[in-house]
Amino acid sequence: MNIYNQKEAQVFSLIDDIFGEEKEKREPAFCVCGQCRLDVACYVLNRVEPRYVISERGVAHTEGHYQAKIQETADLAALIHEGIDRVSSQKRPDFPHTGEPKQRVEQRGMMFFPMIKGRVFNGNTFEPVCNIDVFLNIDSEPVEMVDPNWQNPCHIYDNSSGSFYFLPKPFKPGSSLLDDPVRFEILIDDLRFEPLRHFFSISPTGSPGGRPGLPVGRNNTVNTSGGYSTEDLYLFEK
Numbered sequence: 001m002n003i004y005n006q007k008e009a010q011v012f013s014l015i016d017d018i019f020g021e022e023k024e025k026r027e028p029a030f031c032v033c034g035q036c037r038l039d040v041a042c043y044v045l046n047r048v049e050p051r052y053v054i055s056e057r058g059v060a061h062t063e064g065h066y067q068a069k070i071q072e073t074a075d076l077a078a079l080i081h082e083g084i085d086r087v088s089s090q091k092r093p094d095f096p097h098t099g100e101p102k103q104r105v106e107q108r109g110m111m112f113f114p115m116i117k118g119r120v121f122n123g124n125t126f127e128p129v130c131n132i133d134v135f136l137n138i139d140s141e142p143v144e145m146v147d148p149n150w151q152n153p154c155h156i157y158d159n160s161s162g163s164f165y166f167l168p169k170p171f172k173p174g175s176s177l178l179d180d181p182v183r184f185e186i187l188i189d190d191l192r193f194e195p196l197r198h199f200f201s202i203s204p205t206g207s208p209g210g211r212p213g214l215p216v217g218r219n220n221t222v223n224t225s226g227g228y229s230t231e232d233l234y235l236f237e238k
Contacts, residue, residue, distance in 0.1 A: 003052050003053075003054055004052065004053050004054065004115065004167065005050045005051065005052055006051045006052070006053050007045075007048055007049065007050050007051040008045060008050070009115065009227050010072075010073070010076065011041060011044050011045055011048070011076060011080070012041060013227070014073065014076055014077055014080055015037055015040055015041055015044070015080055016037075018077070018080055018081075018084075019032045019037055030084050030087075030088045031087075031088060031091060036084075036087050036088075036091065039083075039087045040080060040083040040084055040087050041083075043082075043083035043086055043087060044076065044079050044080055044083050047079060048076070048079070054149045111170060111171050111172070111204040112170045112204060113167075113168040113170075113182070113202060113204055113228075114202070114227045114228045115165060115166070115167045115227035115228070116136060116165070116166040116167075116168070116184070116202075116227065116228050116230070117163065117164065117165045117166070117227055117228070117229055117230070118163070118164055118186065118229060118230035118231070118232070118233060119161070119162045119163050119164075119232050119233070120132065120134065120156060120162045120164065120188065120232075120233045120234075120235060121162055121232060121233070121234050121235070122234070122235060122236075122237070123234035123235055123236040123237075124236060124237050127162075128161045128162025128163075129156060129162050129193075129235055130156055130157065130158045130160070130162065131155075131156065131157070131158065132155070132156050132188065132190050132192075132193075132235075133153035133154070133155050133156075133188070133190070134153055134154045134155075134156060134164040134186060134187075134188055135152065135153045135185075135186070135187040135188070135189075136152050136153075136154070136166045136168070136184060136185070136186060136187075137184070137185040137186075137187055138182065138183070138184060138185070140185070143166065143168050143169075143184070144168070144169045145166065145167060145168065145169055146167045146168065146169045146170070147169075150165070150166065150167045152166060154166060171204075181201035181202055181203040182201060182202055182203070182204060183199060183200075183201045184199065184200055184201065184202065185197060185198070185199050186198040186199075186200075186230060186233065188233070188235060190235070191238075192237060192238065193235035193236060193237055193238060194235065194236050194237075194238060196233060196234075196235055198230065198231075198233055200228075200230060202228055
């Protein structure tokens with residue numbers, strides 16, 4: 001059984017946003033190298049309570065409380081900036097502070113994908129769609145999940161605000177999945193709506209905490225350690 005720390009995903013997502021914006025500046029106010037990102041993440045994660053889930057329903061339940069999440073995000077952002085100040089004043093002297101830290105492949109040599117998540121809306125009413133199945137496929141075949149707690153298809157329940165979540169099973173190098181990047185398909189085929197097929201690509205990483213490669217496509221966003229978010233998907237009634 002796999003346990004997923006949702007708070008870790010949220011922290012890494014915010015750090016990537018903050019560091020990404022600073023990196024675009026001509027003269028960044030602080031070091032934006034990969035090692036400093038990890039040091040800031042450690043600073044923050046050592047000061048917040050973890051939030052563990054074991055299935056996509058657990059993620060949907062905790063992410064459904066939007067007002068609380070807004071305040072939580074603001075608190076985490078403040079703590080991240082505090083961590084940036086601390087790390088900037090005590091940078092590692094033995095690290096060049098350029099680029100990304102080298103990733104060490106796990107001893108078992110498995111390749112990993114991030115959690116894949118997204119939301120589905122009714123294209124006519126713009127309301128979240130509920131009580132519908134969402135499939136994650138590769139070459140028209142369902143992707144195997146990391147354990148039975150993660151379902152494919154993922155059923156969107158009434159209280160999940162149209163959100164779906166997948167956590168693909170790791171695979172061994174030499175598999176046909178080793179193509180870089182790997183092309184996934186989101187498939188929704190429900191009698192109430194026109195069929196929807198959405199394609200996107202992700203590169204695997206050599207460790208569970210590694211950073212998946214950037215996706216192919218302009219409208220997708222990446223939380224490089226916390227998960228991959230598809231663009232919002234819209235279904236149109238028949």
